[in-house]
Amino acid sequence: MGRIARTAGARVIVVLDFARVSDVDDSATRGLLSLKRIAHDEHDAVLLVAALPAECEQVLARAGFFDADDAKDAIKAFEYVYGALEYAESLHLRSARRLPPPPSDPAAMLRRTFAAAPDGWFHCIESAFEIVDVEAGETIWNAGDPASGIALVVSGRLRTSLRSRPSVVFAGGHDREVEPSGPGSLHGYLSAFTGHSHHLTFTALTDARLLVISKARLDALPATAMLAVARVVMARSSHEYRHHTAVVANLMQ
Known part of the structure; x- marks a missing residue:
């Protein structure tokens, strides 16, 4: 369900794939809230949530799972895990070492x-x-x-x-x-x-x-x-x- 990656000079990225999840009970909700706190507060991580069923999304939304500091861009939801991986790649490209700037002419x-x-x-x-x-x-x-x-x-x-x-x-x-x-x-x-x-x-x-x-x-x-x-x-x-x-x-x- 979860995948974690760190590239040189980049923030930690945590991808949560809910494609095989059909229900989120109270225990799972508490666990996910704890994971979110650890990821954000202790590791300044980006949390990417993919393929979350509508019912589970409602439960987590009510629990405050998606509440975040927008300025930190710390949590995102995606329809498919591929979209989350694309976004993770985008973050990596932003932080990757840049080549000399191309000519402006x-x-x-x-x-x-x-x-x-x-x-x-x-x-x-x-x-x-x-x-x-x-x-x-x-x-x-x-x-x-x-x-x-x-x-x-x-x-x-x-x-x-x-x-x-x-x-x-x-x-x-x-x-x-x-x-x-x-x-x-x-x-x-x-x-x-x-x-x-x-x-x-x-x-x-x-x-x-x-x-x-x-x-x-x-x-x-x-x-x-x-x-x-x-x-x-x-x-x-x-x-x-x-x-x-x-x-x-x-x-x-």
Whole structure:
């Protein structure tokens, strides 16, 4: 039911998976309240609760299990354990050692991102991108929107999120952050290449600058240039997948 992980320089993360739990009695409630106190007060841990049945959620909510200091972001509820693990990965990425900051100049950012493009084709890729400035709070696309293109973050902080189901704790559902986003990150490429709608909402947390290639412009690229873009985004996807599986494996131990 419980999984605990600590990564270098990161807070302790406790994942409680209730997928096989059908009832929470008084004894279990007291035990969970004690666990919460120890996790928060003695270890400054993040407590992630997953797959909690509605009846159990009501019992724990009445007992004050979900009462927390919001500023510490110390307790979260998720519909599935996978969501909790995704959030744990997000916390890990925030605390991980950062690489040198990427260039803030759009042209330099493009050149670094597509440095592997075949000679003579970079100019074709560069001309297909346009600079888009967004304001804090602005949504670039919503989950369910038609595929719109690929966005490369030049500056600012953004996030991708998914709307969870309504519950006792979150009456109208809540936006669960899937991953933080900063300069150098790419978004929307799976939808752009598959034609599927966006499955995550992409929002600016601060004023931000993006380099965007629309799906129409992407589809119009010559085959060689298209292949260069595909290689870059698939390399990014492969790296993220390898990192994700390593983090999940660590949490599952």
